[in-house]
Amino acid sequence: MTLFLQQFVNGIALGSVYSLVALGLTLVYGVLKVPNFAHGALYMAGAYVSYVMLTSFGASYIVAMAVSVVVLAVLGGSMEWLVFRRLEGKTPVHSMIAALGLLFFMEGTADVIWGPTFRQVPTPFDGVVTLLGVNITEQRILVIVAAVVTMVGLYLLLKRTLVGMSIEAMAQDREGALLVGIDTRRVALLTFAISGALAAVAGSLIAPLLLVFPNMGELIILKAFVIVILGGMGSVPGAILGGYLLALAETMAGTYVSFAFSELIAFGLLVLVLVIRPTGLFQKGV
Amino acid sequence: MPEPMLELKGVSVQFGTFLALRQVSVSVAEGEIVVLLGANGAGKSTLFRAVSGLERPSEGTIHFDGQDISRLAAHRIVREGVAHAPEGKHLFTEASVRKNLLLGAYVRRKDPAGVQESMEEVFDLFPMLRAKAGDAAGTLSGGQQQMLSIGRALMARPRLLLLDEPSLGLAPLVVEEVFESILEINRRGTAVFLAEQNAHAALKVAKRGYVIESGSVAIEGDRDTLVDNPEVRRAYIGV
Ligand SMILES: Nc1ncnc2c1ncn2[C@@H]1O[C@H](COP(=O)(O)OP(=O)(O)OP(=O)(O)O)[C@@H](O)[C@H]1O
Ligand SMILES: [Mg+2]
Numbered sequence: 001m002t003l004f005l006q007q008f009v010n011g012i013a014l015g016s017v018y019s020l021v022a023l024g025l026t027l028v029y030g031v032l033k034v035p036n037f038a039h040g041a042l043y044m045a046g047a048y049v050s051y052v053m054l055t056s057f058g059a060s061y062i063v064a065m066a067v068s069v070v071v072l073a074v075l076g077g078s079m080e081w082l083v084f085r086r087l088e089g090k091t092p093v094h095s096m097i098a099a100l101g102l103l104f105f106m107e108g109t110a111d112v113i114w115g116p117t118f119r120q121v122p123t124p125f126d127g128v129v130t131l132l133g134v135n136i137t138e139q140r141i142l143v144i145v146a147a148v149v150t151m152v153g154l155y156l157l158l159k160r161t162l163v164g165m166s167i168e169a170m171a172q173d174r175e176g177a178l179l180v181g182i183d184t185r186r187v188a189l190l191t192f193a194i195s196g197a198l199a200a201v202a203g204s205l206i207a208p209l210l211l212v213f214p215n216m217g218e219l220i221i222l223k224a225f226v227i228v229i230l231g232g233m234g235s236v237p238g239a240i241l242g243g244y245l246l247a248l249a250e251t252m253a254g255t256y257v258s259f260a261f262s263e264l265i266a267f268g269l270l271v272l273v274l275v276i277r278p279t280g281l282f283q284k285g286v
Numbered sequence: 287m288p289e290p291m292l293e294l295k296g297v298s299v300q301f302g303t304f305l306a307l308r309q310v311s312v313s314v315a316e317g318e319i320v321v322l323l324g325a326n327g328a329g330k331s332t333l334f335r336a337v338s339g340l341e342r343p344s345e346g347t348i349h350f351d352g353q354d355i356s357r358l359a360a361h362r363i364v365r366e367g368v369a370h371a372p373e374g375k376h377l378f379t380e381a382s383v384r385k386n387l388l389l390g391a392y393v394r395r396k397d398p399a400g401v402q403e404s405m406e407e408v409f410d411l412f413p414m415l416r417a418k419a420g421d422a423a424g425t426l427s428g429g430q431q432q433m434l435s436i437g438r439a440l441m442a443r444p445r446l447l448l449l450d451e452p453s454l455g456l457a458p459l460v461v462e463e464v465f466e467s468i469l470e471i472n473r474r475g476t477a478v479f480l481a482e483q484n485a486h487a488a489l490k491v492a493k494r495g496y497v498i499e500s501g502s503v504a505i506e507g508d509r510d511t512l513v514d515n516p517e518v519r520r521a522y523i524g525v
Contacts, residue, residue, distance in 0.1 A: 162392075162395055165385070165388070165389060166389075166392070168378070168381065169378050169381070169389050169392075172378040172379060172380055172381065173376045173377065173378055173379070175340065175372065175376045176372075176375075176376035176377060176378055177389075178339075178340065178360040178361055179338060179340075179360065179364065179369075179370050179372060179376060179439075180364065180389050180390050180391075180392045180393070180438065180441075180442065181361045181362075181364035181365055181392045181393035181442065182361055182389075182392055183359070183361045184361070
């Protein structure tokens with residue numbers, strides 16, 4: 001039972017990060033119909049910015065994360081402005097190839113700057129809390145809490161503000177959005193910026209638990225695609241639920257079956273869902 | 287004759303090598319109801335889309351209130367006072383009726399009191415929308431969606447309303463209801479440019495109109511001229 005609870009908490013922590021990454025991906029997909037593989041690079045960049053702030057500038061963890069959020073919002077917005085905006089009206093294949101190109105370009109850039117070395121990111125939250133016999137590192141608690149806070153913030157932004165309403169409107173009907181006077185280019189830019197910020201939160205949260213390296217975004221972006229397809233392309237609740245479910249399934253399989261098997265789950269599910277229910281398991285809806 | 291509010295001069299729209307509009311010149315004056323008749327594929331929607339900025343003319347000018355809007359972005363044209371209830375409605379189907387209307391007033395977001403007032407006006411015009419205010423737009427019937435589409439356009443408080451085939455796919459009784467509301471909207475001071483295939487219904491409300499065929503204006507005139515025109519009678523009234 002203790003083992004189960006222990007793994008449950010670990011699964012929730014991992015799921016928090018999966019969900020955050022999937023959220024950024026699904027938002028951009030919902031609004032622009034771009035499958036943004038480069039989102040994995042934003043997540044990687046978010047981790048590196050925090051790493052640099054912590055190790056070179058001696059910033060506190062919270063400040064490092066805040067800087068990372070701002071830098072990545074700008075980077076995300078630039079991606080839209082410099083690349084995807086110019087592909088408007090081209091086939092989806094153009095955007096997809098551009099996204100892949102950006103992913104490898106950014107990974108290459110990180111490799112040039114920091115080299116292929118695996119970096120350890122320090123955290124002040126290195127204590128361990130014991131609850132019901134379960135040992136939880138403070139960093140995991142931070143991951144879980146910060147992810148929930150971020151998701152609530154995103155929910156309020158989408159549902160309660162005009163900016164959020166315009167994002168939802170564009171996701172539901174781009175032409176309708178134009179006709180009510182929404183500047184869809186501005187919304188696209190903003191959505192990319194928000195997605196960059198979400199990637200920064202995810203990357204900064206996970207960095208101390210894992211190692212930071214140029215390709216760290218590849219596996220997680222593929223898993224985020226699984227989650228987004230599972231949850232319904234463009235669906236916000238689907239991305240959140242899907243992220244936690246996949247992480248829990250992986251963690252439990254890793255505990256009770258084998259680690260190798262756990263890495264098989266995501267892609268097994270992907271093929272299964274695509275074959276059985278290509279529209280995803282949940283209703284679409286931001 | 288006063289300066290028309292909307293004036294298209296020699297407007298052409300091209301899709302690849304296909305000319306969907308060929309040097310079309312039409313106009314709508316302040317407070318008028320004008321109908322644009324034409325068969326499937328004649329170019330009615332293309333003309334409206336050019337006015338609201340969804341298509342770019344390859345030649346010609348589109349003036350609204352004396353300003354050339356043919357190069358303005360779609361979201362700017364709404365601000366100038368032209369609202370478009372498009373073919374296919376393009377509602378926000380997962381959002382509530384109320385949210386659709388609120389989004390319709392996006393260009394007036396700095397004026398929440400005025401927006402509330404307009405919302406009440408739309409609810410008075412289409413009482414059914416008030417009853418369904420909390421329902422997702424996608425759950426409404428075809429006629430109700432048409433009314434929501436018109437209501438959403440009105441929320442921008444336009445001076446010119448473009449209505450693209452509002453009678454399409456509706457039962458005769460509902461068509462009558464929709465056309466009643468068009469008259470009421472016009473009485474409140476909004477000019478209406480109406481695209482229709484249902485000339486019978488449209489010519490009851492419009493005082494003048496145009497017939498377009500294969501992208502060109504073929505016939506134009508006031509209601510009586512159009513009603514008496516043998517070609518209009520044969521093609522659009524079915525007598
Ligand atoms: N985006 C597009 N690309 C290519 N051709 C188009 C496009 N939009 C419209 N057309 C063509 O332009 C012509 C005019 O179309 P339009 O939709 O304006 O006609 P319409 O009069 O509105 O017809 P309907 O009564 O069926 O709505 C048609 O031949 C149509 O196939
Ligand atoms: Mg049409």
